[in-house]
Amino acid sequence: MNLKEMLNFADRIVFEKTGQHLDDLQEAVLKGTVQHETYKHVAKDFDCSESRVRNAASQLWQLLSEYLGEDVNKKNFRSAMERFQVSNVSNFAQNVSEQHISGSFNICGEGRHPPDISNSYNDEKSNSKPTKTLHQDLSEMPELGDFYDRTLELQTLTTWILQQNCRLITLTGISGIGKTSLAVKLVQQIKDEFEYALWFTLDEFPTIDKFQSNVTQLFSQSENLDSSPTNQKRLPLIKYLQKHRCLIVLDDIHNLFGSGELAGKYKPQYEEYRCLFKQIEKLSHPCCFLLVG
Numbered sequence: 001m002n003l004k005e006m007l008n009f010a011d012r013i014v015f016e017k018t019g020q021h022l023d024d025l026q027e028a029v030l031k032g033t034v035q036h037e038t039y040k041h042v043a044k045d046f047d048c049s050e051s052r053v054r055n056a057a058s059q060l061w062q063l064l065s066e067y068l069g070e071d072v073n074k075k076n077f078r079s080a081m082e083r084f085q086v087s088n089v090s091n092f093a094q095n096v097s098e099q100h101i102s103g104s105f106n107i108c109g110e111g112r113h114p115p116d117i118s119n120s121y122n123d124e125k126s127n128s129k130p131t132k133t134l135h136q137d138l139s140e141m142p143e144l145g146d147f148y149d150r151t152l153e154l155q156t157l158t159t160w161i162l163q164q165n166c167r168l169i170t171l172t173g174i175s176g177i178g179k180t181s182l183a184v185k186l187v188q189q190i191k192d193e194f195e196y197a198l199w200f201t202l203d204e205f206p207t208i209d210k211f212q213s214n215v216t217q218l219f220s221q222s223e224n225l226d227s228s229p230t231n232q233k234r235l236p237l238i239k240y241l242q243k244h245r246c247l248i249v250l251d252d253i254h255n256l257f258g259s260g261e262l263a264g265k266y267k268p269q270y271e272e273y274r275c276l277f278k279q280i281e282k283l284s285h286p287c288c289f290l291l292v293g
Contacts, residue, residue: 009174014026017063064081219235
């Protein structure tokens with residue numbers, strides 16, 4: 001976990017325990033702890049007394065200890081957070097495995113790598129090669145920033161996508177563990193293996209009709225650019241997926257599901273996404289959908 005991920009994780013814990021987010025002093029304490037600074041140094045930077053910093057730290061360690069189920073202090077803060085993260089993600093995966101759209105759930109072997117990777121709907125292997133014309137719309141893809149080394153996950157995902165031709169892969173887990181960063185790194189490494197590399201955020205699409213319309217319009221426009229202009233009628237999304245090798249990332253898919261629910265319980269307005277994912281599962285095509293929770 002990098003600093004930002006740990007702060008996000010700690011903020012979530014404090015909010016669940018107190019109903020309030022980390023204040024500036026608490027955040028300064030955690031930053032100083034991760035950066036191996038003394039309380040005296042933190043107090044100087046924050047322009048307050050050392051005793052105030054120690055009191056804030058003591059309250060934080062108590063809250064984190066109660067939530068994580070072990071004694072948390074300045075010395076073991078990072079390791080305690082990572083241990084709980086791995087344990088919690090593993091439990092999440094076990095609970096989701098029977099309900100998730102994938103039907104199968106796989107966790108990478110080394111516990112230090114937190115995001116859960118679900119591989120589903122292996123397609124028959126295809127020898128088709130992408131054309132030289134590449135169409136990429138990655139304007140919604142976040143900047144990578146700090147990246148925690150996840151060599152095993154990257155190798156696994158690359159194998160599933162480029163060698164096993166998996167149709168649908170999900171990255172799921174608790175907030176702040178680096179799912180999006182892993183997806184960004186993966187896309188950067190393999191995007192040129194595809195005719196189309198596209199990144200979308202679910203917040204952009206209140207309905208599945210808008211999502212499919214947006215994607216099919218992009219396909220239609222790029223096809224017209226690559227050939228003589230025509231008045232050809234726009235095809236259904238699956239028809240474009242069958243014609244072109246595409247890598248499509250759909251971020252923030254946790255918004256599809258009801259609050260407090262595990263994967264599998266769609267919100268009413270997003271129920272039709274289930275049909276789309278089933279279609280991606282059952283029909284033959286050379287594309288990969290990467291869903292980031």
